[in-house]
Amino acid sequence: MSTFWKPGTEKPRFVEDEEGGVLFYTSASSSSSGHGYASVERQRQRLPVYKNRTAILYLVETHATTIVVGETGSGKTTQIPQFLKEAGWADSGRMIACTQPRRLAVQSVASRVAEEMGVKLGEEVGYTIRFEDITDAELTRVKFLTDGVLLREMMDDPLLSKYRIEWHLLVFTLLGLIHCFWVPSVIMVDEAHERSLSTDILLGLLKKIQRRRPELRLIISSATIEAKSMAAFFNSSRRLQGRDVEGQGPKKESAILSVEGRGFNVQTFYVEEPVSDYIRAAVSTILSIHDKEPMGDILVFLTGKDDIDAAMQLLAEDSHHRNQGLIVLPLYSGLPRADQDLVFSPTPRGKRKVIISTNIAETSLTLEGVVYVVDCGFSKQRFYNPITDIENLVVAPISMDSARQRAGRAGRVRPGKCYRLYTEEYYVNEMSSDGVPEIQRSNLVSCVIQLKALGIDNILGFDWPSSPSPEALIRALEVLYSLGVIDDDAKLTSPTGFQIAEIPLDPMVSKMILASNDLGCSEEAITIAAVLSLQSIWYSTRGSEKELDEAKLRFAAAEGDHVTFLNVYRGYVESNKSSSWCHRNHINYHAMKKVDDVRKQLRRIAQRLGISLKSCDHDMQAVRKAVTAGFFSNACRIEAFSHNGAYKTIRGSQEVYIHPSSVLFRVNPKWVIYHSIVSTERQYMRNVITIEPSWLPEAAPHFYHRQQLDPRLHS
């Protein structure tokens, strides 16, 4: 989309894409290979962060924790690891690590840095994401990884420490498993302002590790002034203050450094009166931009697929033909990949692209050529209710941080304009300055088991950047207790607890896999676990809903959705994993490849845990019992005399319904177990399987007492 670049203001194509956003290249010429070393060096020196090189190195030398605040395009992500490397932080067996919340960012930043350093990716510079370890145990000195991967690595080496590693080396050399241990001297946590679940857990742990390993340096990289509270977090100490003063080495209080950004100025406009219908307001804003403003693409932020469809419908209906020359494209994560990629195609001359998007365009991917942003002021956010143990997706007002991030999307190639569909008074006086961190909006079962596996027993007393609610923590402990993962003292049980912690899945799914060992259906359990870990294996496009339903019927099993997944996977294998077979059956081929990736990883882990890989062939009772072993707490019974298919959960007596996408919809068996609940006007159970009620007390005697169930059985 170089159409909009002003002559003379050309910037290296890569320099501005490392701040969380990932640029998708549409032409092969995007790589800067072919430029000499001098040119790369000149590009580096032009980055704003270059001016701070000495300051950064000084602060890292003298402070345990350095917080770098830098806006988009400052170059901090690609440059700081190189500064550290040049200053010797990766010498004598040490390593520099840099975490990112997203896989694509890890890959693109690592390859950019390798390119700038003139080394082969996977040697001196490498990266690790799930399913992909592009590092070399001997050579890699700068390593990029997702924060989730770093958390997993800490389970093998909680202190990320040298003496531990030497001990491990001794043992593991014999076993030939050296490659997973390494010695970071500096860990840079990037995009900390996003406050993702794993970033927050990581920050809490790193603060703890620092007390044991004072030589370890942390760099926390954040895009917002949220940095101040982050600094306060690292400065606060629950231990005696006096101890810190005496020691030599780096200062314990953290330093904050600001790096200027490189975005262009974005002029912001507000509505004068609050709007009652932000979809209509967005559409009329689009049309008025198109009427009055010079060329440049428009990015519209709405909350979800429904909003986007409605807005596109309104634009299509526009009778004044003002929308001529507009190319309107939807963008959300559920969209098939080919449709998503359309938004990255160049805008034809004389046309204007309008991308109507969810939050996916706020952080996860970057669109070049956007000059106008329309911001409705809302997004869908997850909220967790620990009382009902249900996660809800609700439309909620965004924070000022989000609003600024959205606006910034207009200023990447030239000065832009942002139209906010709320009043300035609202923005200034009512909008909250930052969002609720994910850890305060989530089910914490996985988080708690990870901390337990890292030897942190006092979960309620853990030093979090933002504390989750005690109710949510207690609920997580209850669930883990009922699964037999922790004992009466809230310690991980052996071996069950440790085994479940080892499996990178929701503990209820992991429990299902463990139970499948005795039931002789581990292959089936692993396939089901892999499918459940994806959004959907079905390929759905607008207008083809009926064909999809028909395709589903070809695989439908009377036992329910889990068994249906097994039928799909068997068909996929029998077709020799053919993409045309997937296409014919409305199955997402890329999703099936992912299922295979996850299966491979899980089979490896299962074998390590001593689970024998066995198939039960057609014994679906074994499979249903394995599901029950993990998901007994999600059991439901149909209401007596129910005409509309209402179920009640056994645990909380919540009214729930089978989701229309389930193969058991309208079949309404008496007893079912669900995998998850989606809440809209009704609570819908997604992925449902039939069970026998007598299995429940067998699977969880402490959770279900027979006397509690039997009356219902005969009612």
Place this chain on the structure above:
DNA sequence: GAGCACTGC
């Protein structure tokens, strides 16, 4: 006969 913001191991 209805719907799924976004990540990650």
